[in-house]
Amino acid sequence: MKLKGKVKFVNKNKSMFFPTLRKRVDAYFVENQLSKTANATMVIKSIVLLAGYILPFVALLVWQPAMGVSMVLWLLMGLCLAGIGMSVMHDANHGAYSTNKTVNYLMGHSLNLVGGSAFNWKLQHNILHHTYTNVVEMDEDIQDRLVLRFSPHTKVKFYHQLQWVYAFVFYGLLTLYWVVAKDFVQYFSFKKNGVNANSAAQNQEMLLKMVVLKIVYFFTMLVAPTMLFGIPFLQVLLGFLLMHFVAGIILTVVFQLAHTVEGTSHPRPSADGTIENDWAIHQLNTTVNFSRNNKLLSWYVGGLNFQIEHHLFPRVCHVHYPAIAQIVRDTAEEYGITYMENSTFYDAVKSHIATLHRFGRLPNINEAIA
Numbered sequence: 001m002k003l004k005g006k007v008k009f010v011n012k013n014k015s016m017f018f019p020t021l022r023k024r025v026d027a028y029f030v031e032n033q034l035s036k037t038a039n040a041t042m043v044i045k046s047i048v049l050l051a052g053y054i055l056p057f058v059a060l061l062v063w064q065p066a067m068g069v070s071m072v073l074w075l076l077m078g079l080c081l082a083g084i085g086m087s088v089m090h091d092a093n094h095g096a097y098s099t100n101k102t103v104n105y106l107m108g109h110s111l112n113l114v115g116g117s118a119f120n121w122k123l124q125h126n127i128l129h130h131t132y133t134n135v136v137e138m139d140e141d142i143q144d145r146l147v148l149r150f151s152p153h154t155k156v157k158f159y160h161q162l163q164w165v166y167a168f169v170f171y172g173l174l175t176l177y178w179v180v181a182k183d184f185v186q187y188f189s190f191k192k193n194g195v196n197a198n199s200a201a202q203n204q205e206m207l208l209k210m211v212v213l214k215i216v217y218f219f220t221m222l223v224a225p226t227m228l229f230g231i232p233f234l235q236v237l238l239g240f241l242l243m244h245f246v247a248g249i250i251l252t253v254v255f256q257l258a259h260t261v262e263g264t265s266h267p268r269p270s271a272d273g274t275i276e277n278d279w280a281i282h283q284l285n286t287t288v289n290f291s292r293n294n295k296l297l298s299w300y301v302g303g304l305n306f307q308i309e310h311h312l313f314p315r316v317c318h319v320h321y322p323a324i325a326q327i328v329r330d331t332a333e334e335y336g337i338t339y340m341e342n343s344t345f346y347d348a349v350k351s352h353i354a355t356l357h358r359f360g361r362l363p364n365i366n367e368a369i370a
Contacts, residue, residue, distance in 0.1 A: 006273035018280035052080035074239030078246030087302030115179030171252035258307035289341035290348035
């Protein structure tokens with residue numbers, strides 16, 4: 001993260017791709033008299049997913065079903081937890097849910113409802129990932145994690161050869177790590193490296209808020225069911241872990257299918273922090289769509305299978321991505337830019353596994369060049 005503030009994109013060829021595309025997308029909304037933010041479909045989806053997370057928990061407390069039924073309810077909560085992350089808080093924290101900042105703030109903080117920190121997420125995702133996609137020095141979302149290697153520019157360890165086998169187990173730990181430790185790790189990291197530019201007083205207030213919310217979350221999910229409702233703690237703990245494992249696998253896999261697949265590039269800045277490419281073209285070079293025609297999947301993953309459109313227009317609500325995708329594809333083709341996509345979810349997963357396998361064996365590029 002040392003290059004924060006120094007990395008810049010230089011549109012050396014003065015490409016008019018993005019200005020042209022932006023005019024065409026803007027024209028689509030004007031001509032069809034549509035808002036770029038949420039519509040009724042988005043509101044209904046939000047209600048369904050939030051209810052699917054909250055109501056099963058209420059049912060667990062009130063009716064205290066047997067272990068088997070209890071695990072099914074926790075599993076449903078995991079599915080909806082992932083759905084909230086992909087479909088509700090994601091758009092809201094990009095400012096794409098509503099033109100009303102208060103609505104975006106409230107819906108964005110649905111992330112806090114499931115144990116995360118909206119503030120940290122905005123820094124990691126909106127600023128670092130969206131600006132510096134697949135630039136390993138900057139993009140935290142594709143930096144190596146424990147025993148996983150997501151970039152061709154980092155050191156290969158012997159165990160990486162099997163990461164295509166064990167990766168999905170570790171994916172299941174994502175949200176659990178997130179609610180337990182990641183927010184605190186990021187808080188101190190972003191404060192140290194300057195990504196978080198808040199004042200000392202603002203940071204102290206944010207840290208206190210984060211601690212309080214974590215205590216409330218863990219008390220609600222783990223302590224209250226046993227202490228106040230008499231549910232066996234082991235049953236609660238197993239359900240809680242199942243919920244997070246399900247959510248972790250879904251969230252991580254869906255994200256990785258857009259950036260850690262065959263065909264994407266992993267550019268590195270020059271010594272002076274320059275990436276010689278137009279920022280918008282860089283997004284198409286590092287991002288892949290998948291299952292664009294699968295309406296059910298598109299509904300659930302919040303349009304994250306339209307990652308190209310999302311990266312180019314993050315302030316447009318995802319319910320509009322299917323309509324503008326053809327505009328993006330046609331304009332990219334007009335300017336000779338490859339628009340990458342996997343036609344099915346299966347193809348995307350297969351491509352991701354192949355990439356994990358390749359990165360597990362690929363030599364360090366710097367060492368190879370040397």
